[in-house]
Amino acid sequence: MMEWIQFIATAVCLLAGVFAFAVAVIGVARFEFVLNRLHAAGVGDTLGIFLIVLGCVIAAGFSLDALKLVLLIFFMWFTSPVSTHYVAQVEYFTNRQLEKYVRFIGEAENGSDTDGDS
Amino acid sequence: MNKSRFLSWLYGETDVMEDILELDETSDESREQLKREKRRLRRELLRSGRAKKVIGAETKGFYALYHVVAVVSCIMLIGVLLFAVANLPRYGEENPETTEMVARYVEKGVEETGADNIVAGMILDYRAFDTLGESHVLFTALICVTILLRLDRKNMRKTYEDYYAIRGERFHDISREAIMRNVAAVLVPCIFVFGIYVLLNGQNGPGGGFSGGAVMGAAMIIFSAAFGFDKADRVFSKRLGAWVTFAALSFYSAAKGYVFFTGANHLENHIPKGTPGAILSGGLILPLDIAVGMVVAFTMYGFYNLFMRGK
Structure with a gap:
């Protein structure tokens, strides 16, 4: 009985993780603008990793392997958002046609028409 | 179109990555300044004596020699490699590399090196x-x-x-x-x-x-x-x-x-x-x-x- 519960919980977690990764992959492939694609990729990097590793933790039971997997979640959640943040920042600082895709909140009302591109 | 673009990139006339990898936008002033600086440095370099010597050497066939040596060494390398490949034992044939050496590594590796890996x-x-x-x-x-x-x-x-x-x-x-x-x-x-x-x-x-x-x-x-x-x-x-x-x-x-x-x-x-x-x-x-x-x-x-x- 206990093993069946463990198995079902593992399967649910893994399937949910695969679903999150599928969403991430479809988003990265279908979106056009970089920041949107980063948003999609971030879903896979955080939620997908979390769910899949959680499934592995449940499957591993209470052991040292489970602790290593929890550490894996910790490091992934620690580093992946940072790298996403910096990729987004590079995009923000280097894209010349940023106004085409992004509406800056608070600037539209002021009418501060930037003289970047016509 | 593509080929000419590739050739012009090959000879350094245009930069294909321009507009793609540039990190700054809008004001072309800094880029203009860079270009001006580059041109000035180039002029200075050409005016000095050493550059003249190098250009003279190029016209005197140094470049041709360079090409000939490159081609000859490439052909020699290809020949040596082809010779080595031709002398390899056939696939599946008995040869020491695939039988004795592997067997020795697997059987006596731990004993002889003292390493588990x-x-x-x-x-x-x-x-x-x-x-x-x-x-x-x-x-x-x-x-x-x-x-x-x-x-x-x-x-x-x-x-x-x-x-x-x-x-x-x-x-x-x-x-x-x-x-x-x-x-x-x-x-x-x-x-x-x-x-x-x-x-x-x-x-x-x-x-x-x-x-x-x-x-x-x-x-x-x-x-x-x-x-x-x-x-x-x-x-x-x-x-x-x-x-x-x-x-x-x-x-x-x-x-x-x-x-x-x-x-x-x-x-x-x-x-x-x-x-x-x-x-x-x-x-x-x-x-x-x-x-x-x-x-x-x-x-x-x-x-x-x-x-x-x-x-």
Whole structure:
């Protein structure tokens, strides 16, 4: 009985993780603008990793392997958002046609028409 | 269309990456300034005597000789390789490489090298000469990059300084940001510990010099990116890197030379093998792993360092 519960919980977690990764992959492939694609990729990097590793933790039971997997979640959640943040920042600082895709909140009302591109 | 674009890129007339990899936008003033500076430097170079000499040599057939030598050496290399390939044993045929050597590695590897990890035993004991060559390739690549990109007071002229000032503004420096610094402060020690673990565990499990060195090099790169070159230079300076790499390669050569000498002359090898499975086992494999790891780590960091702030 206990093993069946463990198995079902593992399967649910893994399937949910695969679903999150599928969403991430479809988003990265279908979106056009970089920041949107980063948003999609971030879903896979955080939620997908979390769910899949959680499934592995449940499957591993209470052991040292489970602790290593929890550490894996910790490091992934620690580093992946940072790298996403910096990729987004590079995009923000280097894209010349940023106004085409992004509406800056608070600037539209002021009418501060930037003289970047016509 | 495509071909002509490729050709013009080949001869340096246009920059294909223009508009794609440029980091600054809008004002073309700085770019114009760069172009003007480049043109001026070029003019100055052409006016000096040495450039004239080089151009004279080119017209006198130096270039033709260069091409001929390149073609001849390529053909010779191709011939040697084809000859070697033609002499390879056929697939499935009985030959010592596929039968005796593999069997010996698998059966006697642990006993002869003292390492549980049979791959480590192969690359650092049976075929250590090959790994020594690989380390020297890394070292040579680092030397070449250093020669091309090094930037210090000796070779930096006044006229270049503005050039770099203009270029420096175009890069966004992330080393002053709180996110990067705090994340790196937590991460760098962890990565270093993991790298040392991988490095020291090479003879017992997956790992070894190349992978451990790569992890440590990544840690050094993160440290340098997060805290800036000034702080990184206090810990791992170029000088330290050069000395560590030199010492590691010398140690590797000396140790392996000793082993080869004693082995070839049927002398007794005084290096203890240890019990397989312990950290201090595998004879020379652990020290050689450390040496290779140092070379790899400092090569990676040196590449990053030189390409980030070089010419």
